Amino acid sequence: MVVEFRFAEKGAEGKLHHHPHIQSTYVKSGRFEFSVDGEKTIVKAGDSFVIPSNVVHGCVCLEPGELIDSFTPRRDDFLV
Secondary structure (H helix, E strand, O other): OEEEEEEOOOOOEEEEEOOOOEEEEEEEEEEEEEEEOOEEEEEEOOOEEEEOOOOOEEEEEEEEEEEEEEEEOOOHHHOO
16 A cells, blocks of 8 residues: 655644554655654655664654655555
8 A cells, every 4th residue: 555645834744653564665755854763864765775664763753845755555444
């Protein structure tokens, strides 16, 4: 399952959370500070990374942009 998230304003947050899905994130545009398992990293357009299952993570938008996340298995909570 692939989901695109748009962050329109600096300071917008993806609150810390965890889930049983493996998440692969691609930064389509913008700049973000991610916290993954307590470690903070700044990512920018063109960067990608993987978040293992059940690891606490979240982000803060530093420059407006878009993230493309892929989840396995699919996240039924995102289905309409």
